[in-house]
Amino acid sequence: MMGRRKASLAEDLMDITAALPWWMGVILAVIAYSILQNYAVLELPTNAVPGKMSHVVIEQMGRTFAYYGQYILPLLFLFGALGSFIKRRKRKHLIQTVGKGKPSNGLRDISWRDFELLVGEAFRMHGFSVVETGGGGADGGINLVLKKEGEVFLVQCKQWRAYKVSVNVVRELLGVMVTKGAAGGFVVTSGVFTTEAMSFAKGRNIELIDGSALSVMIEKARANVSICSATGKKVSQALSPTSSIPIDAPNCPKCGGSMVKRVAKQGEKAGIPFWGCAEFPKCRGI
Numbered sequence: 001m002m003g004r005r006k007a008s009l010a011e012d013l014m015d016i017t018a019a020l021p022w023w024m025g026v027i028l029a030v031i032a033y034s035i036l037q038n039y040a041v042l043e044l045p046t047n048a049v050p051g052k053m054s055h056v057v058i059e060q061m062g063r064t065f066a067y068y069g070q071y072i073l074p075l076l077f078l079f080g081a082l083g084s085f086i087k088r089r090k091r092k093h094l095i096q097t098v099g100k101g102k103p104s105n106g107l108r109d110i111s112w113r114d115f116e117l118l119v120g121e122a123f124r125m126h127g128f129s130v131v132e133t134g135g136g137g138a139d140g141g142i143n144l145v146l147k148k149e150g151e152v153f154l155v156q157c158k159q160w161r162a163y164k165v166s167v168n169v170v171r172e173l174l175g176v177m178v179t180k181g182a183a184g185g186f187v188v189t190s191g192v193f194t195t196e197a198m199s200f201a202k203g204r205n206i207e208l209i210d211g212s213a214l215s216v217m218i219e220k221a222r223a224n225v226s227i228c229s230a231t232g233k234k235v236s237q238a239l240s241p242t243s244s245i246p247i248d249a250p251n252c253p254k255c256g257g258s259m260v261k262r263v264a265k266q267g268e269k270a271g272i273p274f275w276g277c278a279e280f281p282k283c284r285g286i
Helices: 009-018 022-040 053-097 104-109 112-124 167-180 195-201 211-231
Strands: 129-132 144-148 151-158 184-189 206-209 259-263 273-277
Touching: 009 022, 009 053, 022 053, 053 112, 053 211, 104 211, 112 129, 112 144, 112 151, 112 211, 151 167, 167 184, 167 195, 167 206, 184 211, 195 206, 206 211
Parallel strands: 151 184, 184 206
Antiparallel strands: 129 144, 144 151, 259 273
């Protein structure tokens, strides 16, 4: 199997910009042009001081770089911004269409790259900031880095023809979590997990999201979009290995937000679990 071609500096710059919101790429392009253009038009001293010719040569090289760079660098930022915009549109399209009206195995019909974009957008719509790392291909490494409330979570996507995910994958994720100092992690698959994998994940701040759970997660993200479109208000959906709001929690019947599982402490239903709105006491939906 051929190794990945080494990327050039220009490609790296576009990739980094494409990982940012598209408008940040445009701002970087404007800033780069302004700085380099101002430097490129500065005049060199006409009378060089003896013994300082090297400084004049360096200044000339810098202005030459600025002259060409004032066009090249902004273009790279703009190409990166365009890539970010296209990826954003694609992620939204995937959320709205993949698996809609189909069983969860529709998730396995897309490419591993689209699966990663889909999962990243689902987490983003549940309140995380998301960095897509690529993960080294369809089946290797950390694919997403999530951040929320100052904590970092790692995500490993196992989609491409990996119907049953073994305990080894969970062990690998735990090792990276320890190395990186992450607060928790997720393994997401379009298939299922072995019994050993589920047992190993318990108590380790690792949440396993199989195809069915991922479908629920996507449907909740779609519901958020519908609520936002209808009310103009953003609905908060909490989701993390340390959260009390699981991915299969229903939406609050009153405000449409997340619900958490609680246990009645008094009355004739004491000791019985129930779903209550996460915004309690502001909202008392059950």
